[in-house]
Amino acid sequence: MAHRPVIAIAGLACETSTFTPSRTLAPAFQPERGVEIITRYPFIQRGTSLGDAAEWRGALTGHALPGGIVTRDAFESLSAEIVTRLTEIVASTKLDGFWFDIHGAMCVEGLDDVEYELLRRCRKVIGPDVLVSASMDLHGNVSRELVHQTDLITCYRTAPHIDVSETKERACRNLLQLLQRRAGGEKIVRPLKAWIPVPILLPGEQTSTRDEPATRIYAAVPEVEASEGVLDAAIWVGYAWADEPRNRAAVVVTGWDEEAVARGAERLARLFWDSRKEFRFVAPTGSFQECLDAALASAKHPYFISDSGDNPTAGGSGDVTWGLTQLLARPEFRLESGPKVIYASVPGPEAVGKAVAAGVGTTVTVTAGAEVDAIHAGPITMTGRVHAIKHGDRHAEVEVVLQVGSVFAVLTKLRKPYHYESDFTELGLAPRSAAIVIVKIGYLEPELYAMAADWMLGLTPGGVDQDLQRLGHKRIQRPMWPFDRECNEADLTAKLIPTSNDPLS
Known part of the structure; x- marks a missing residue:
């Protein structure tokens, strides 16, 4: 042999x-x-x-x-x-x-x-x-x-x-x-x-x-x-x-x-x-406000927005609250009758624990996010109805959906990327019937890309900011495109x- x-x-x-x-x-x-x-x-x-x-x-x-x-x-x-x-x-x-x-x-x-x-x-x-x-x-x-x-x-x-x-x-x-x-x-x-x-x-x-x-x-x-x-x-x-x-x-x-x-x-x-x-960029880009404005003006649903600066699958901490804070500040979403929006996600172990203890259907006030990365925004406090609770996720461990006005915000015990339709449906969410779906991601993963009627890439702050000049690299070898746009020759x-x-x- x-x-x-x-x-x-x-x-x-x-x-x-x-x-x-x-x-x-x-x-x-x-x-x-x-x-x-x-x-x-x-x-x-x-x-x-x-x-x-x-x-x-x-x-x-x-x-x-x-x-x-x-x-x-x-x-x-x-x-x-x-x-x-x-x-x-x-x-x-x-x-x-x-x-x-x-x-x-x-x-x-x-x-x-x-x-x-x-x-x-x-x-x-x-x-x-x-x-x-x-x-x-x-x-x-x-x-x-x-x-x-x-x-x-x-x-x-x-x-x-x-x-x-x-x-x-x-x-x-x-x-x-x-x-x-x-x-x-x-x-x-x-x-x-x-x-x-x-x-x-x-x-x-x-x-x-x-x-x-x-x-x-x-x-x-x-x-x-x-x-x-x-x-x-x-x-x-x-x-x-x-x-x-x-x-x-x-x-x-x-x-x-x-x-x-x-x-x-x-x-x-x-x-x-x-x-x-x-x-x-793989899609039209804009500030978070510009992305929301475009989504609200569009007749195409679901309209996806990438909150890209805190993308956990690129290295972001996942707990930057900047995007969710901006979203909840918009008057269009303050009433339950407003355009349905799904936001995934912000980690908040204490918030998740409090929502789990209260149970589905209850109204709670919780604070989440910014435990690791508070550079761009502090913790966010929300009052909403507990829409769903799920235990046992490989990454998040425990997930909670909190409905605040017409926004369904996903909170997690530990950070988690949301790449698949089942990530939402297992939480009692129907992304295909939502007006807007916002995910902390860069380019849309295949299932989301196929589901999106339209989408934009939000140029939001965080540890994986798409604006590389804003990050401040100091140790990479120079010249380097596009940091040095006058660079026209390379060995x-x-x-x-x-x-x-x-x-x-």
């Missing part, structure tokens, strides 16, 4: 804003260990081509909801456990491969380029000969050092991300292909890697692959990948709401032919750079990165 290679799995993922006062603790990663990791990913389970072709060993993976900087204690405790578990795997068997399951935009107190740092620690255990394949979010950041420590590195090709599982499976399939080449006795096993940092840093809401120019830029990725001598091609937009030297767009092409990978990487980088002036020459066996000069 042919040898089945042994592949370990580990990684930590958290998209973190350095512009929010919130901090991410270890429990937020909801770590999974051992067989739990295999169970998470159907494509590596027994009975599948990948599952039967290798022996998969889970160490530890953790995927936290985006938020503020990860505390040093949280990172050290989780990374120490990863190292310990990898040590146990290496002691029990010969390890052939390593799948590094990450996001790529995690920031940790006192550390830069933490995905590289975590992989460096893993490499000390697994050694330089083990082949490493990393899968990432296209909003991750790719430093030269991270590319050096990996043998394969790839990322999503859609935003919103509808190819998450496909990308992770591709990373594993490419890794298995390398291992099979090694088992077949081929001399050249590790592919060449062409890396190009692109001096562009834009928010995801200007780079959605639904719209041009990102549609055609990402359409070129599989074309490059299909070239003779190329194994994989990837473009990272980068993460705009953190302030580290590595934050920028990047291209990596891997393969066996030096000319082909360099040419492919330069083609993608040039296409991205030459398109930089075409990037626009887009492919940099061939040596394997982890060779030193990085």
